[in-house]
Amino acid sequence: MLGWLTTTDHKRIGLLYFWATLVFFGAGGVEALLLRTQLARANEHVLGPNMYDQLFTTHGLTMIFWFIIPMTTGAFGNYLIPLMIGARDMAFPRLNALSFWVFLASGIFVYVGLFLGFGLAGFEPGDYTLVLHIADEVRGESREVNEAFTIVSAQG
Numbered sequence: 001m002l003g004w005l006t007t008t009d010h011k012r013i014g015l016l017y018f019w020a021t022l023v024f025f026g027a028g029g030v031e032a033l034l035l036r037t038q039l040a041r042a043n044e045h046v047l048g049p050n051m052y053d054q055l056f057t058t059h060g061l062t063m064i065f066w067f068i069i070p071m072t073t074g075a076f077g078n079y080l081i082p083l084m085i086g087a088r089d090m091a092f093p094r095l096n097a098l099s100f101w102v103f104l105a106s107g108i109f110v111y112v113g114l115f116l117g118f119g120l121a122g123f124e125p126g127d128y129t130l131v132l133h134i135a136d137e138v139r140g141e142s143r144e145v146n147e148a149f150t151i152v153s154a155q156g
């Protein structure tokens with residue numbers, strides 16, 4: 001375990017990217033399903049406008065910056081290119097490892113932001129956040145976004 005956390009080996013870093021990006025791909029996939037469910041018929045009220053915008057922004061960002069790019073350059077690039085050119089490792093193995101951990105932290109940061117609503121995916125503090133949305137769903141209340149916005153603003 002510690003070996004994986006502290007590794008500077010290009011193959012291991014490639015595998016770390018591979019599994020981490022797959023998790024982000026799954027999250028982006030869940031977001032796509034939510035978007036599609038909202039758009040399945042006209043006038044659905046699955047998400048609400050603000051929640052739709054947050055999920056669409058996070059879906060687009062995730063698929064490009066936490067899936068496609070790190071999967072190609074991070075996972076396949078790291079694993080294969082040193083093998084293909086006959087090098088022992090990447091040029092700066094510790095910098096390579098740092099890149100992975102910064103990448104992982106950035107993705108976690110965005111998702112914590114999505115759930116807590118601190119303004120990364122194009123919404124403002126005080127907006128109707130995913131945590132509030134889920135709480136409403138659990139209580140079986142499907143509140144209108146504007147109403148929720150007023151409640152949250154009044155509390156803040």
Ligand code: HEM
Pocket residue numbers: 032033035036039056059060061063064067068
């Ligand atoms: C690797 C990149 C991407 C993948 C694999 C992907 C995958 C998907 C999938 C499977 C759906 C559901 C399809 C459907 O409902 O018919 C979807 C929906 C959607 N995606 Fe992406 N997506 C990617 C990138 C993006 C980007 C970059 C954006 C915008 C910035 C975006 C915006 C949307 C929107 C708005 C929807 C809902 C539209 C709809 O369901 O008709 N996606 N995506």
